[in-house]
Amino acid sequence: xxxxxxxxxxxxxxxxxxxxxxxxxxxxxxxxxxxxxxxxxxxxxxxxxxxxxxxxxxxxxxxxxxxxxxxxxxxxxxxxxxxxxxxxxxxxxxxxxxxxxxxxxxxxxxxxxxxxxxxxxxxxxxxxxxxxxxxxxxxxxxxxxxxxxxxxxxxxxxxxxxxxxxxxxxxxxxxxxxxxxxxxxxxxxxxxxxxxxxxxxxxxxxxxxxxxxxxxxxxxxxxxxxxxxxxxxxxxxxxxxxxxxxxxxxxxxxxxxxxxxxxxxxxxxxxxxxxxxxxxxxxxxxxxxxxxxxxxxxxxxxxxxxxxxxxxxxxxxxxxxxxxxxxxxxxxxxxxxxxxxxxxxxxxxxxxxxxxxxxxxxxxxxxxxxxxxxxxxxxxxxxxxxxxxxxxxxxxxxxxxxxxxxxxxxxxxxxxxxxxxxxxxxxxxxxxxxxxxxxxxxxxxxxxxxxxxxxxxxxxxxxxxxxxxxxxxxxxxxxxxxxxxxxxxxxxxxxxxxxxxxxxxxxxxxxxx
Numbered sequence: 246x247x248x249x250x251x252x253x254x255x256x257x258x259x260x261x262x263x264x265x266x267x268x269x270x271x272x273x274x275x276x277x278x279x280x281x282x283x284x285x286x287x288x289x290x291x292x293x294x295x296x297x298x299x300x301x302x303x304x305x306x307x308x309x310x311x312x313x314x315x316x317x318x319x320x321x322x323x324x325x326x327x328x329x330x331x332x333x334x335x336x337x338x339x340x341x342x343x344x345x346x347x348x349x350x351x352x353x354x355x356x357x358x359x360x361x362x363x364x365x366x367x368x369x370x371x372x373x374x375x376x377x378x379x380x381x382x383x384x385x386x387x388x389x390x391x392x393x394x395x396x397x398x399x400x401x402x403x404x405x406x407x408x409x410x411x412x413x414x415x416x417x418x419x420x421x422x423x424x425x426x427x428x429x430x431x432x433x434x435x436x437x438x439x440x441x442x443x444x445x446x447x448x449x450x451x452x453x454x455x456x457x458x459x460x461x462x463x464x465x466x467x468x469x470x471x472x473x474x475x476x477x478x479x480x481x482x483x484x485x486x487x488x489x490x491x492x493x494x495x496x497x498x499x500x501x502x503x504x505x506x507x508x509x510x511x512x513x514x515x516x517x518x519x520x521x522x523x524x525x526x527x528x529x530x531x532x533x534x535x536x537x538x539x540x541x542x543x544x545x546x547x548x549x550x551x552x553x554x555x556x557x558x559x560x561x562x563x564x565x566x567x568x569x570x571x572x573x574x575x576x577x578x579x580x581x582x583x584x585x586x587x588x589x590x591x592x593x594x595x596x597x598x599x600x601x602x603x604x605x606x607x608x609x610x611x612x613x614x615x616x617x618x619x620x621x622x623x624x625x626x627x628x629x630x631x632x633x634x635x636x637x638x639x640x641x642x643x644x645x646x647x648x649x650x651x652x653x654x655x656x657x658x659x660x661x662x663x664x665x666x667x668x669x670x671x672x673x674x675x676x677x678x679x680x681x682x683x684x685x686x687x688x689x690x691x692x693x694x695x696x697x698x699x700x701x702x703x704x705x706x707x708x709x710x711x712x713x714x715x716x717x718x719x720x721x722x723x724x725x726x727x728x729x730x731x732x733x734x735x736x737x738x739x740x741x742x743x744x745x746x747x748x749x750x751x752x753x754x755x756x757x758x
Contacts, residue, residue: 255292264373270302274332302333304360316670320365334382337368353439356518370663375690378428384411388510393477405520416457436462449539450530480515543696547637553610555654592736636709636716660685
């Protein structure tokens with residue numbers, strides 16, 4: 246059975262499913278290849294008649310990865326065939342009439358990989374059970390979305406944040422079309438996990454996003470440090486070397502085959518992420534204080550308890566390390582002497598006396614890479630904002646692989662979308678999944694509806710502030726606590742917040758001796 250919605254560009258035909266009306270692959274921007282490559286997204290030409298919105302659009306250009314097909318990851322990482330014609334979004338709604346909260350999902354994968362069409366991001370159940378409208382989207386990634394081009398061409402001045410410009414165009418589409426899908430353009434929440442969380446936090450800091458969204462949810466952010474001039478220059482030079490040029494000419498770059506650029510970018514040493522360019526971003530968001538643009542935005546923010554097990558899974562030996570192995574990895578990661586690392590290990594061992602060496606590594610890495618950043622954002626937003634901040638810790642542990650993964654990075658996402666069945670490779674199966682998923686969906690939807698995550702099935706949730714540091718520990722039985730582990734985490738305060746450009750590699754594999 247089909248249903249037709251009228252957008253600002255023309256009519257689209259969606260599908261009626263068990264949980265919601267579903268429209269997939271709606272174009273919000275013109276193709277980004279050829280003469281449009283590296284430029285801001287171009288408008289969509291209006292069409293006559295009705296076009297099908299029954300299949301997801303292509304994923305942004307990226308190279309395939311092993312995790313695209315591994316069941317543990319694939320619910321999150323699988324992609325569609327790639328194309329530079331990738332500016333598409335998907336809408337999940339209970340009905341075309343009404344005025345519901347809009348929830349716009351920004352996918353993870355850093356600023357380089359993946360898409361909004363993975364099975365774990367199907368918004369049907371979240372929309373249908375919570376009476377909200379869910380939007381997921383694709384945008385340009387890696388060098389196509391975040392390569393700063395020089396050469397004095399004003400047209401390319403925003404090339405380094407082209408992917409951000411895409412997201413802003415999608416949010417403008419939501420403003421223009423929310424009512425056509427039973428949504429409220431005056432009540433838009435952006436939410437994302439991992440790299441998606443970093444994009445959410447970055448959008449909170451730019452004046453270009455003013456009035457395009459009203460609330461934000463940041464899940465497991467590994468930091469919102471953007472690229473700076475010296476890094477963008479280095480990325481451009483490295484890519485130029487790989488394609489055999491002294492420098493990158495924007496016009497020539499537009500004519501190169503997509504595959505050539507992709508493969509050269511893979512070999513190059515450049516870092517692709519949002520760029521401090523003096524136009525879209527003026528500084529790194531939330532590093533020392535909350536940005537002015539964020540001060541009126543209610544925020545829901547948190548982590549899982551053991552994020553880092555996600556990155557250890559590639560080698561079973563990571564779960565059976567000896568203390569000298571952990572010491573070597575931490576010394577390389579922090580680039581400090583052994584004595585400083587030993588003091589850090591002792592601080593964590595004092596608070597977790599029964600932890601194995603691998604368990605200590607998980608705790609330290611999770612705190613440094615994720616909790617230090619995520620709850621740092623919470624602190625700075627709570628200190629400055631006139632809007633509330635609510636913090637959480639997702640404590641539930643997956644039973645897969647004999648429980649060794651505990652509460653890994655990404656594992657809360659299927660509970661929020663109600664997609665635990667398609668995500669069984671990560672969260673397993675069991676009768677407890679549906680109850681926790683109902684709680685998580687209700688919390689997220691309540692926050693999207695009112696800026697307050699309180700629901701009847703969890704204890705009274707108080708806002709987070711620097712002194713009380715109250716956060717909800719989300720599990721089968723949730724509880725409100727003062728930030729678990731904050732005292733131990735303070736042992737990291739004298740160490741650099743950004744340890745190196747590849748922290749996951751430095752900790753998830755043994756250094757060459």
